[in-house]
Amino acid sequence: MHSTARTILAGFVLVCTQAAVAADQPVEVRDPTYAKVCSYCHDKGIGPAIVGRQLPTVYIENVVRHGFRAMPSFRPTEIDNAALASVARWVSESAAAKK
Numbered sequence: 715m716h717s718t719a720r721t722i723l724a725g726f727v728l729v730c731t732q733a734a735v736a737a738d739q740p741v742e743v744r745d746p747t748y749a750k751v752c753s754y755c756h757d758k759g760i761g762p763a764i765v766g767r768q769l770p771t772v773y774i775e776n777v778v779r780h781g782f783r784a785m786p787s788f789r790p791t792e793i794d795n796a797a798l799a800s801v802a803r804w805v806s807e808s809a810a811a812k813k
């Protein structure tokens with residue numbers, strides 16, 4: 715009886731946690747650079763959606779480093795190479811957000 719209650723409680727906590735994660739992060743766990751920098755424009759309609767489009771990592775890295783029309787460029791002092799490689803791979807492999 716006691717352990718059953720504990721199992722139910724654990725299940726409930728798990729469901730709540732997953733619901734909170736799902737609402738906040740539509741796409742698995744977001745890359746920290748994406749969450750901190752890109753999301754500001756790319757999840758707010760300022761820039762086009764870039765997740766879930768299987769954009770090539772090389773293309774993403776080029777756009778970030780050199781800018782693209784209205785997209786500002788970012789220097790290595792702002793986003794270092796490791797962070798850029800990580801965010802490019804995450805954006806490229808991310809699934810489309812379910813809205």
Ligand code: HEC
Binds near residue numbers: 748
């Ligand atoms: C200040 C706003 C802003 C930020 C921050 C920003 N972007 Fe953008 N981005 C844009 C805009 C606006 C465009 C569309 C450019 C155009 O077409 O004129 C764009 C376009 C792009 C494109 C090309 C999309 C396409 O359809 O081909 C990529 C890739 C991209 N951004 C990646 C990123 C990544 C990765 C980050 C984070 C490191 C980022 N952007 C941060 C505004 C932003």
